[in-house]
Amino acid sequence: MTDTSEAPPVDGVPVTIDGVEILAAKGELIIDAAERNGVYIPRFCYHPRMEPVGMCRMCIAEVDTGRGPALQPTCMLECTPGMVVHTDSEVTKKAQEGVLEFLLINHPLDCPVCDKGGECPLQDQAVSHGPGESRFVEEKRHKEKPIPVSDLVLLDRERCILCDRCTRFAKDVAGDPLIHFINRGNNTEVNTFPGEPFASYFSGNTVQICPVGALTSSDYRFKARPWDLEKTESTCTTCAVGCRVSIESSRNEVLRYQGVDIDPVNWGWLCDKGRYNLAALDSESRLRDPLVKGPGGAFEVARWSDALRAAANAIQAGLDAGGPGAVAFLGGARLTNESAYAFTKLAKGVIGTDHVDCQLADGMPAEAVLGLPKATIDDVCAPGGTVLLIGPDLKEELPVLFLRLRHAVLRDGVRLVQLTSVPNGCSSLASVVLQHRPGEAHEVVRALFADIPAGRDGGGVNPQALDQARALLRSAGDPTAILGRQSIAEGAEWVLDAATALLDAAPATRFLTAVRRGNTHGALDMGMAPGLLPGRATLAEGRDWFAPRWPTVPAAAGHDAVGILQAAAAGQIHTLVLLGADPLTDFPDRQLAARALSTVPNLVAVDLYITESVQHASVVLAAAGFGEIDGTTTNLEGRVSVLNQKVTPPGTARADWEIAAELALRLGSDLQVESVDDLRAEMAELAPSWAGVTDELLFSVDAADGVVLPLPTATATEPDAADADAAAAEGQSAAEGEAGESDADTPAATGPVRPGLVSFAGGEPLDPPALDAYSLRLIATRTLYDQGTFTQLTPSLAGLAPGTVLRVHAYDHDRLGVPSGTELRVKTPIGSVRAVVVTDPAVLRGTAVAVFNQPDVPLNELIDATQRVTDVRIEAGDR
Amino acid sequence: MITDVEPIITARFDQPDAHTIDGYERTGGYQALRQVLASWSPARVAEEIKDASLLGRGGAGFPAGVKWGFCPPGVWPRYLVVNGDESEPGTYKDRLLLERDPHQLIEGVLIASYAVGAAQAFIYIRGEMALAQERMAQALNDAYARGYIGKNILGSAFSIDVVMAWGAGAYIVGEETALIESLEGNRGMPRLKPPFFPAAKGLYMQPTIVNNVETLSNVPWIVRHGAAKFTALGAEASKGTRVFAVSGHVNKPGVYEVEFGVTTFRDIIMDPAYAGGIRDGNQLKCFIPGGASAPWFFEEHLDLPLEKGTVDRAGSMLGSGAIVVMDHTTDAVKACMAVVRFFAHESCGKCTPCREGTTWLERILRRILDGYGRPSDLDLLMDVADNISPGIAWPPKQTTICPLGPSAVSPLSSALGRFRGEFEAYIARAEAARAEQPVVLAGAHAHAHDHGHDHDHDHDHGGHH
Amino acid sequence: MARLTPENEILAREIIGRYPRPKSALIPLLHLAQEQDGYVTDDAMAHIAELVGVTSAEVLGTCSFYEMFKLHPCGRYVINVCTNIACMLCGGDELLHHAEETLGITAGATTPDGLFTIEAVECIAACTEAPALQVNYRYRYKVDNDAFDSLVDDLRAGRLNDEIPPHGTLARVRQHIPDDKRAFIVSPEEAAAAGEPAWMHAHETPSVEGGA
């Protein structure tokens, strides 16, 4: 718990615990104050991240508030001045031992076969305080042995001690009250409603917080004993939230992830995708060795030296054919910061191409992610604040951010204004939902702060809702915004335009950019986008700084992912390197991706698996995955945290940065890095946004929660330990400064001035796109589980991709003249798919909603990446 | 002392149409409300009730007027909730008040709501009381129709809706915070006090006054006749009258309204005007003075007055006005079992000591009754009891949230304290039988004989087929 | 089986409308479901969940806490024999035993013809009338064996149909608040914003201090 390490509170409440006077924080519970002062009071139901319920009664102790000692649950009582607490008196001990005996009378003695055995508070308590022999001679309660309450979680009701942790979590934290106490008294049990499983994205947390072995993960059962587990802390890179995790392994096999509680990010929670996708790393399909395509077109296992040579030759061939501009790199959001830097240096600094993009046209331009005034998660969730959500369904794409926002709204009075084209999992949290036409979020933002210009209608939002939102914003302080892409069928321009409009109207707005993939932010920070160099420097401004330090620097800004694939399809790219990228699945426009991959003469892939796209490669370099390498990662706040290696990569798979360095060598250049530490040292030296991020700081205790970049100016220049600590402590406030300029005045050691950080300029406002009367504008959303590689290679998750239908308004549906639920052909000028079309009152007239990357309905056949919006026609005739 | 005071709240019990609005109006009904709305300020009403020292009749005996003053100032809305969940074994008065004089309660509710500034009132009636619900629903409909409830009552500015809510069978819902949970549509599990004193944080976490049916039924009379007339009745700290139900082994079991605090147990149990003595000329063995939760009284307590303070000091309570009399033929172990089983069955299951402890007590007792007792069981019973209610003192200390768990200790400590020999006799008989014919200890199987108290509630759908 | 019928759904909405928060109507709605089908069906719980905006698991959580709600079909007449202390002292256990013998079932069970279910129950607030029982929550006082037998005969013969409706029906009179009489349903949020009830001002300085 982070609480235990907190500094003593300033205006404290004096209380005496076991004869020692301590200062408790105002409003602090006795159980916490005691723990902070070294007195651990046993507990089962209490959990510091949930409202106390005081029902297990294990934490009762004699508390004297002036009227004589009385037994009280210390998890419910706040410290009051002069309170005297006896956790070690005879009365307290007898009462606690009594509770323990009561808990044990009906608890099976199956510790030897229980997953929790060895890390079970009940077992620990029983061993240290419990009665030696049971006085309970009657038969214990019997229930049917473990029953699945969901696809991922099993419940053994005999072991349950009814502490209400899982049920409280489900209701209060996750908002999915699908498990509940049922029956009464001694018959009480936890269960689901018949036929309605505990289908929550957060179900795994209940396994982690169950104080006994009643809830277990189906994928972990009987796998290991806790005392065999070795643990190391790391950061989950499944999505960009960056939850802190503990990687737990035994005999070089990762067996589970557990959430680690850090205040600024995940509070100990994880989503099920992040928690359970470890199986993918261990999957049969995992690449163990590099592959080279033989003459017959089949992959053959190769020696690293041969594979690297082949890859380097492929790059050289591209250079020979068309110079640096004929080589391009796609992907990189899966890499560590260090590997991202190494590949940027390879691409931009050795090869000299700027055709580099770590995103697949499904995120936001670097200028926005890096350059907008930034907010942290804590800023967004600060009590009493107002948040504009212009972006994806956080529950589906950034699940633990959703939990934080949910808590902020429900407990801390944060008010949410949501701009969306279709209500989603966040809408129930919103004070106002402004439902607008796809591609017109920017129109709504303008309407929120100014009169709607004649001839426009503010994106088509309901005028009352608009008034409500206006009133709400008027009464609020500076808003924070969560900004991202809600639909992959629209370009990113609209989002940027919305940000511009927002900054025009409310210049103090700060943004949390809701990018989705694990280390997108870090990869961008390391320059993996066109026109960018490491450390949030633009190519234009940073050229002079990098030119003397790197072998070369690109001559001009290159293409983004769309441009790269277009150029490849047009035969202008000779060598394409895929860095963990699968454009055939993830790029919105499958046809363009397919043309590009089949046209490009040399395709090199660095990956963990042979994905659909990788199959087109001539050389595949097997990379190490999560938990197999050291390094750092950066979350959507710009928070850098440490990744630790726990196991060795399978086979001969290697760290990405090593691959980059080896390729550079074979292209005649030495990256001059021997280790991740070397890379970080170079990053701190060269990359402006990394200034001051020394290993000393990163690995200090105070940086356990990570550090938000850029560091405050003072410490960036003076990286001594004391200041570094302060920097870490103030990590969050760092973002409050003018991120754009803060480093401009940093004196550089020698030579040209260190470039400033990119800042968001915005552009000319766009007109709303026109829609013809026969088309519906497509909204392509995402769900947590989809056809993505990690999900599909995790057996317990693979089946959870829900599939999709096309949802339309009844008015539009009526025109089709077929019943709701009919499978129909859906077309755009570039492609067509078959989908079941249903009516949904939540869908706006003139729009059609479906989920991207689901089995059977390949929406990426419909989307033209060069268009700003995707308008579809549904053909009722063709069945 | 037997006094011949006029009954206050059961005055209309002999009037066949008292439950109708006409019957009620004819006998002075709704006059107090008129009086209040015409000329009293809310504060004035509250003051009057405070002056009357009207003690709560639900069990705890807390002065109603004082409680009304506990709503934190400036916090709105407030609610009023009537506790008509009467289920404490032995208690039988609220149901009669609901069935026979529902308008009296409604009038009390309206006046109380006016006094505390309630925005809405709820009358929560025990689920099993179909007739009471029927009468109350009719009474409310009629009172709405005649303008006593609703918008601008009797032409005044005072407006309030009174809603009938009803339970579905759970004794614990009588506990006021559990009642509130139930009224919110939840499982009726008590909230921990502090911090959830209903007057501060009650229904929907808003200030809420919870009063018993009998308590509020007194209000119209007090308003009409004045606090002074009320306090002229009764003893030192127990004013007015009180309704007691005397049941068990007496000649004339019944519900009697007597002057509070002056009538003695002997009067009410033995006097021909009331319960008329022990049946069949038998000897008194013991009696429960105030509902199943109360420690038992014996012969030596008969001359205590029915007065709150006196009974408290003697180690028990008047509770809900339920006197259950047992004569010398009573099997103390069985009687003890009946009450312990009740609490085990009614535990809400929230607190470990209550959920596990009361059931354990029941199972040991069951074993003893079934002939599988062991000499060590008696100490075990007391130690388990001690872990539910440390020190087994009165008033009980508790390791639980509410007093239900500790309530199971009252019958046990009473019976075991006074009639230990009867328990020992069961065990000795069992031992003797075993000596003759050794048997395997099979206490758990004996459970099947326990007449269906494992009710139809194990909604076991574990399989998820 | 059985979601709420359209008529009952209308009733359900009326009941929900009386409470500041919809979930408060849960118990009355479960009674309504039980009145409709004689017990509470899974479908009815799911329907109620929709109506009050909670999950079915939450409805089950509440429903299963309360003894009166039956999750499986039971007899047309549920006979609850009190075995708690006052009745026990006056022959409640014996009455239960007689009931079991007479109907040929043990407590908790239902006769094969689906007519009777017997239950041993805790105190039903009729202690001075012991031994007491309820048939579908209608009382019978001081019941001896003969009285029990004739009660069963009468029920079988339908002679008590007027007095005792089938299991599930509690009050046959429903509360109904006419729209023109309704004061206001006060949700905590609205009222907190409004401050004290309007009528509280009306008497701040009472015109007549009646009788003080």
Ligand SMILES: Cc1cc2nc3c(=O)[nH]c(=O)nc-3n(C[C@H](O)[C@H](O)[C@H](O)COP(=O)(O)O)c2cc1C
């Ligand atoms: C386990 C338990 C059961 C209770 N049952 C009832 C009850 O059935 N009726 C009642 O009025 N009060 C009951 N009470 C008391 C209530 O909590 C509360 O004190 C009372 O309703 C307040 O009303 P009063 O002040 O008018 O007495 C019970 C208390 C406990 C602890």
Ligand code: SF4
């Ligand atoms: S003491 Fe018993 S009834 Fe009371 S809250 Fe605890 S478990 Fe529930």
Ligand code: FES
């Ligand atoms: S930890 Fe305090 S009661 Fe459970």
